[in-house]
């Protein structure tokens with residue numbers, strides 16, 4: 001399970017955008033977003049860096065991988 005702190009997620013649209021971006025990299029990925037904590041959790045077989053790039057390409061800033 002990968003965990004990221006992601007900045008400026010504020011609503012359901014953000015959750016959908018990030019989920020879609022991650023699933024574009026790995027359609028089998030399980031994505032959970034905790035808006036209150038600004039945290040994205042991803043269960044994937046892909047490289048952690050690939051997931052970071054996908055989130056950033058969706059327009060969000062990954063503050064840290066935790």
Ligand SMILES: [Cu+2]
Nearest residue numbers: 010011013014
């Ligand atoms: Cu939003």
